[in-house]
Amino acid sequence: MSLACRSDAGTRVDDAAVSIAELTRNAVHVLPHGGLEEKLRLGRPLRVKLGIDVTAPDVTLGNGIPLQRMAAFQREGHLGVLIVGDYTSRIGDPSGRSRERPMIDPAEIDRNAQRYFEHACTIIDADRTEVRFNSEWLSELGFAEILRLTRATTVAQLLEREDFAKRFASNAPISVSELLYPLMQAYDSVAVRADVELGGTDQLFNLLTGREVMAAYGLEPQVALTVVYLDSWDGTGMSASRGNYIGLQEPPDEQFGKTMRIPDGLLEQWYRLVMERDGVPEGEAMEAKLALARFVVARAHGEDAARRAEEHFTRVVREGRAPENVPEAELSSADPVHLPALLAEQFGVSTSEARRLITQGAVKLDGEPILDFDVPRSRLEGALVQAGKRRFVRIVTA
RNA sequence: GCAGGGGUUCCCGAGUGGCCAAAGGGGGCGGGCUGUAAACCCGCUGGCUCAGCCUUCAGAGGUUCGAAUCCUCUCCCCUGCACCA
Numbered sequence: 001m002s003l004a005c006r007s008d009a010g011t012r013v014d015d016a017a018v019s020i021a022e023l024t025r026n027a028v029h030v031l032p033h034g035g036l037e038e039k040l041r042l043g044r045p046l047r048v049k050l051g052i053d054v055t056a057p058d059v060t061l062g063n064g065i066p067l068q069r070m071a072a073f074q075r076e077g078h079l080g081v082l083i084v085g086d087y088t089s090r091i092g093d094p095s096g097r098s099r100e101r102p103m104i105d106p107a108e109i110d111r112n113a114q115r116y117f118e119h120a121c122t123i124i125d126a127d128r129t130e131v132r133f134n135s136e137w138l139s140e141l142g143f144a145e146i147l148r149l150t151r152a153t154t155v156a157q158l159l160e161r162e163d164f165a166k167r168f169a170s171n172a173p174i175s176v177s178e179l180l181y182p183l184m185q186a187y188d189s190v191a192v193r194a195d196v197e198l199g200g201t202d203q204l205f206n207l208l209t210g211r212e213v214m215a216a217y218g219l220e221p222q223v224a225l226t227v228v229y230l231d232s233w234d235g236t237g238m239s240a241s242r243g244n245y246i247g248l249q250e251p252p253d254e255q256f257g258k259t260m261r262i263p264d265g266l267l268e269q270w271y272r273l274v275m276e277r278d279g280v281p282e283g284e285a286m287e288a289k290l291a292l293a294r295f296v297v298a299r300a301h302g303e304d305a306a307r308r309a310e311e312h313f314t315r316v317v318r319e320g321r322a323p324e325n326v327p328e329a330e331l332s333s334a335d336p337v338h339l340p341a342l343l344a345e346q347f348g349v350s351t352s353e354a355r356r357l358i359t360q361g362a363v364k365l366d367g368e369p370i371l372d373f374d375v376p377r378s379r380l381e382g383a384l385v386q387a388g389k390r391r392f393v394r395i396v397t398a
Numbered sequence: 399g400c401a402g403g404g405g406u407u408c409c410c411g412a413g414u415g416g417c418c419a420a421a422g423g424g425g426g427c428g429g430g431c432u433g434u435a436a437a438c439c440c441g442c443u444g445g446c447u448c449a450g451c452c453u454u455c456a457g458a459g460g461u462u463c464g465a466a467u468c469c470u471c472u473c474c475c476c477u478g479c480a481c482c483a
């Protein structure tokens with residue numbers, strides 16, 4: 001595996017006025033107390049670990065929150081270590097109900113890891129990041145070694161994890177392999193000699209188990225640093241599996257539009273977590289949200305893209321006009337043209353749905369609603385076809 | 399292994415022989431209002447050149463004029479009990 005970005009270069013560590021506050025910004029737990037200060041006093045680049053999920057289709061803005069912490073460490077000269085749980089995901093979660101779920105094949109994991117890394121690099125510093133696959137060490141473990149690992153903790157301790165505790169209390173099943181999960185993750189910390197491990201608040205238990213296990217292996221335990229979760233426009237945590245996410249590398253217009261969709265009540269949280277600003281500027285919520293959207297796009301795609309995305313948003317969404325660059329499509333030779341088929345092809349909907357859109361008056365030809373399924377070719381040539389507010393296509397003659 | 403409870407359309411969840419492409423809610427889409435916010439209102443939400451036809455209620459058979467609903471077998475999930483290292 002050749003992930004391009006490994007470098008131990010630049011070991012500048014300012015031990016003095018390093019801002020702990022900056023490193024622990026938006027942190028919920030930093031354990032143990034004083035642990036981070038102690039690590040920093042070592043005067044060498046710290047190894048800051050973060051486990052990443054390569055089964056998900058995209059890297060989200062929510063994933064970006066811990067990545068931003070990693071970036072903060074990197075700015076101080078420390079090293080980020082991204083752990084790809086390829087081995088862990090190969091084991092799979094046996095409690096899942098989808099029996100069919102095929103093991104993700106290694107090639108796909110590689111692709112996803114590469115993509116994750118590229119996306120993450122909009123936030124973190126590629127030159128100070130190491131990407132490791134945990135199969136590298138986990139696949140080497142023999143049974144005796146695994147038993148040694150399990151001796152680092154006890155069932156009672158593992159059962160303290162909240163979801164385990166709940167399930168245990170309610171007699172819901174807990175598989176042994178699930179119980180082993182935290183241990184595998186902990187072993188990763190041993191393998192990469194982590195000084196700090198980052199994670200969402202739900203990871204606290206796993207991060208602390210990492211400390212236990214490291215100690216059992218005679219290593220200085222890592223510092224556990226958890227950060228707040230980012231809520232999405234539906235008020236629940238942003239997650240790739242729920243589909244309520246903004247991808248770090250989504251097209252600018254998408255990122256902009258989705259950001260504008262968040263409820264005003266989330267502005268304060270997003271300013272704090274995403275922009276790392278302490279307060280929302282005075283004035284219209286709308287203005288604050290526009291600034292936020294610009295920030296999100298600019299970080300991923302640059303200032304120019306952010307400006308264009310805002311222009312696009314203003315033009316298409318606020319003013320209801322057609323965008324500047326409308327994709328073009330050619331007509332097949334039929335006459336009259338069957339509109340549902342055209343819409344289905346151009347906008348990726350079923351013809352049944354296309355029919356519904358037409359029936360509901362959502363489809364417009366040059367701004368005029370059209371209610372017919374079949375339209376004369378002549379009427380379409382050169383016309384701007386619109387479905388709803390956001391889907392446009394220009395018909396061109398070949 | 400034994401006993402019981404389950405598997406319904408994107409999700410939750412009703413439905414126990416015809417009125418079922420399947421209640422209700424969520425989500426999504428379209429529209430109104432607007433700031434692609436919130437709140438509220440209306441419509442749509444399996445597929446198909448669509449007043450009709452086709453494919454869905456874990457899977458395979460069967461009963462019936464007719465099955466998501468009844469029977470048989472299979473698969474899977476859950477709960478309890480047992481067994482074993």
